[in-house]
Amino acid sequence: MTDTLAPAAQATASFLTDGATSVLDDAKRQLAAAIDILGYDDGLHAMLAVPRREMTVGVPLRRDDGTQQVFIGHRVQHSLTRGPAKGGVRYSPHVTLDEVRALAMWMTWKCALLDVPYGGAKGGVALDPAALSMSELERLTRRFTTEILPIIGPERDIPAPDIGTDERVMAWMLDTYSVASGYTVPGVVTGKPLALGGSRGRASATSRGVVHVALRALEHVAVPASGRTAAVQGFGKVGRDAAKFLTDADISVVAISDQYGAVYNGAGLNILDLADHVDKTGRVVGFSAAEALPPHELLELDVDLLVPAAVESVITVENAPRVRASVIVEGANGPTSTAADEILARNGALVVPDILANAGGVVVSYFEWVQGNQAYWWNAQDVEDRLSEKMSRAWDDVVSTARIRGLTLRAAAMVLAVERVADAHLLRGLYP
Structure with missing residues (x-):
């Protein structure tokens, strides 16, 4: 031996x-x-x-000028124990296999925590979508879908939009898969257009979920209802609607950033006007009703609520000691490093972890999948009510577990999620 x-x-x-x-x-x-x-x-x-299954593929693309280029794509299915795999597809120059592995793992815990009958998956192609024409993007999407066709499907693995992708990309994926199958398969993706079986409320679901738990978290730490302030990092799929919904809840959003810069107005930003400015210019910088702010300073503002809703690893051991928000609600996946988490906890900040805070998207994706399987679509209020109930129940479960076990919210959420997946695995046993 x-x-x-x-x-x-x-x-x-x-x-x-x-x-x-x-x-x-x-x-x-x-x-x-x-x-x-x-x-x-x-x-x-x-x-x-x-991970249970990983696929790395070369994705050849014929450019508009006739030249050919090959991009690298990945699809990782972390767990299939509680149901088909579920997770987004991102187009970004920063996509790596290890990043996709991490995001797929977090999707497993997210689905388990919200009691959605899925396992976790994630996919991506390493490219800058802004560098491709619309026809090139369509050809690349269809080829990537064809390459991963053997492992996706409504009972296997259901992609959704993520960074750099949207409902149009999902429509191309749906069509490519359906053509290969010989019939229309609406359940193969979620986050698709309403005209193709998408769900009402899906586009803003992650943002609504963020705000649902943000309001519960502010109440939890007894921040007074009047005069609440917030800063939002990111003005894309999550940050833009989150800022709007926070404003609707009478929270003054004083700072917002995107990849180009940040803006600040101590009296509160007009989110609708800022959105109009971004639609015209493509960036938050230059908004006339605000002053420029160095982007890194947004994370360190003296506000009640901080919503990092952009990318991973933005709150680090270097800047965590300067974070002054009472509550941090993770709209992005993995925005806080482990070492930074410990610093924030010591400083008394309440961190609502990503697997709870930004789970609204996968919850409504599940609703979309159910509606597609039933060929029966709910109205917007039905979706909102069901989302609110799911998010509130998960918040209560996490807070209760944290109190009973003496854990942070992140540790409590992880314990709940991991336990649910482990229980399912142990009940199923190991084959053969």
């Missing part, structure tokens, strides 16, 4: 401990902490950590 691991075991150990990007490191650390609290053994830890 020796201590040498078999090759398969070595590969598993390597995935759990080595060679990861920072965002995957954070995802692994969060899982490991939950495993430790729950007392699970190494075998179950590996089952919960290692």
Whole structure:
């Protein structure tokens, strides 16, 4: 008998401990902490950590000028234990396999926490969509869909929009899959146009979910209802509507940023006017009713609520000591590093984790999938009421678990989610 691991075991150990990007490191650390609290053994830890299936594909594209270029795409299915895999597709120059692995893992916990019968998945292609023409983007999307066709489907893996993609991209994916199947398959994607079976409320669902839990969190820390202030990092799919809904809730949004810069108005920004400005110029900078703000300072403003709703790893060990918001609600996936999380907790900030805060999108994606399978569509109020109920129940579950176990909200959310996936795995057993 020796201590040498078999090759398969070595590969598993390597995935759990080595060679990861920072965002995957954070995802692994969060899982490991939950495993430790729950007392699970190494075998179950590996089952919960290692993706069930990964596909990396070359995506050839014929450019408009006749030249050819090959892009790299990925689709990772982290878990299939509680149902088909679910997760977005992003087009970004920064897409890597490790990033997709981390995002797929977080999707598993998100679905379990919100009690949605899915496992987690994620996909992406490493490219700048702004550098492609519309016809090039369509050809690339159709080819990427064809490449991952063997592993997606309404009972297997259901893509949705993410950074750099939208309902138009989902329509192309739907059509490509349906043509290959020989009949229309509306349940293969969510986040698609209403005319193709999309759900009312899907486009703004993540933002609504963020604001639902933000209001509960502000009440939880007893921030007075009058005079509440907020800063929102990001003015895209999540940040734009989140800022509007916060304003509708009488919260003064004093600062907003995008990839080009940030703007500030201590009396509160007019979100509709800012949105008009962005529609015309493509960026928040230059908005006449606000002053320019260095983007990094937005995270450090003295506000009641901070909503990082852009990309991963923006609150770090370097800037966390200067974050002054009482409540941080993670509209983006993984915006806070593990080390920064510990600093924020010591400083008394309440962090609402991404797997709870931004779960509104997957909840309404689930509603869209159900509606498509039934060929019966709900009205906007039905969707909003069901979303509110799901988010409120998850908030109550997380707060209760945090109180009983003496945990942060992130640790409590992870423990709940991991336990639900582990229970499902143990009930199903291991085949063969």
